[in-house]
Amino acid sequence: MIQLLQHLIALATPWNFVLVFAGSTIGIIGGALPGITTTLGVALLTSVTFSMQTQDALLMLLSLYVGSVYGGSLTAITINIPGTPSNAATTLDGYPLAQRGEAGPAIGLGTIGSFVGTLLGTFALASVTPLLSRITLEFSSVEYFLLAILGVIVCGSLSAPDLAVKGWMMGFLGLLMATIGMDEIHAFPRYVFGHPQLMDGIAFIPVMIGVFGVPEIIQVMSRREHPTEVPIIKRVLPNLREIRTYWRVVLQSGLVGVGIGIIPGVGEDIASWSAYDAAKRTSKHPEEYGKGSHEGLLASEVGNNSCIGGAIVPLLALGIPGSPPAAILLGAMFLHGLRPGPVFLLEQPQYLSLVVAILLYASFAMLVVGLVVSRTLLIYIVKLPPKVMMSVVATLCVVGAYSLNLNLFDVQMMLLFGIFGSVMRKFKYPLAPFVLGMVLGPMADGNLRRALLVGNGNPLVFVSRPVGLILTIVNVLLLVSQFGLIRRITSRLGKKPDALTSAGAP
């Protein structure tokens, strides 16, 4: 607590405020622009922060992260287009409110919801991370390997829009990509095919820019367009007395958002939908949801913003990102010489309070920018032609991919993985598990081999410790639960071909 206060005081300098407000404003504008997702925004800004001090880089990146997750709600409410996937649930009640002439109050409500959500997530980050960090000190290579596999399986199951097994496949492919390059135990080059550029493995940031940036560029450039009008927004400041009456849905959505955030690789979009769904199920007026419910709007916005703090919990305590933007944040921290993981907070405990302090400032900056200038920003944002904008984004992607190692090979990799991402997205293979797999690959590889070395090659080493046993059981249960589903679905398919539309597969 004292350390947090020290950081809050130390960060209160004009230059830091400039960085926080700049990051937040760029995040809100980027978030509001359809096509620039939070992940892409953080990835592109990472290249700018290479030459910055670590603290300055964290200030900008975290402020952009918070601003971007909120920024998507502006266009979701006013023109029914979510700026980022995490604001898709916001359109359900935000847009009907705008159609009723309540766009201003809806933006205000969404802004307050995002602000409170970020605060709840930050509180969870400050309180849960030290506990988790203490528990992970007991972990050995067995638990770390099983945790990496669990992360990929859970992320695959939750993020797959079609079949859970497709999510797992993407996670496994990501793990495989991470094995390319020099092996860390024997220094044996794996799958490098004589390319010296592959000796260090495939650089993570260019791949992230490729899989999240190139498909968006293709999608925006390829679609047909229709002009859209922005409704007149008179007053954005919300009625605080009214908001107090929604404390239950705010708290519940915050908890759901934090919980989803802590699960590796899942992220804000699922947090938003889960919070919305939970709020609807427990509401006294579920019939109002989807027709302009204030509760529904709040649930979605609190859910996605509270997920930010939750996603940083496993990042700092385990070195496992809780969301795709957090994965980029992890890459950015690596670039600045930080190594988040089990002993990170033990060696450098000041970073937890620093991140908490930055998130607090970022949430206030988001609140101020959201309430004061969002109206003006929206008018300009909506006028930007998306195809012109995406041409510019393409050049930013190239610079972002190049600036890491200063070679064109990384840019070519970005394009290659961009094509891969576009094809996989077309066939509904989720990209988040792939990215998580790439992040967790080195951890899974090294710990699997160390565990087998300790166990003298006996695979029973994975169930020889209580935590390892529990993780193995959870992994097996997750896989088996899908087997149950496949049996039910295939038997239904065998009787009724019509049932294809409802599920169709494992």
Next chain:
Amino acid sequence: MVQNAPADTHDPQDEVRALRQGDLALLVALLLFCGIGIALTLQFPQFEERHTWPGILPMVLFVGLILMAVWIFVGTHLREPAFRDVRSLCRRCREGLHKPEFHRGLLVLGLLGMYIFFLLPYLPYLASTTIFVFISIMAFRAAPWWLAALVSILNSATLYVVFGKLYRIPLP
């Protein structure tokens, strides 16, 4: 500001069938990839401590991917012969190849490929980026030529100043 075109109305059953047929094509490619991967992994040398063989994790993953591919195949394709209907698969491919979205997607990839493989290695950054942005905007008729020229020059100059001069990050 522009909005997405309203989504085409699809028959959901047909959409699921298209997805499964797409899966089938991808699974064949995946099995081929795994086969090559396993062959390459088996060539990894054995070290003194055999439990730390560099091919352990890749081998586990390749086998896992093959099992998952078989899982999808058994789960749907064998139960529902319509997924294996080669004629409808070919028809779908033909239709897809003639869609304007596919052509525009190819154009985007072509432009990106031209920028990365031909412009950047042979021309200075400012010139190559200006040409790429200008051609991209004009190819999609996103703005009049003078605006395209203005945006492309301004964008290149801004990137050059911000990255190259302000943050001293070398540009391609």
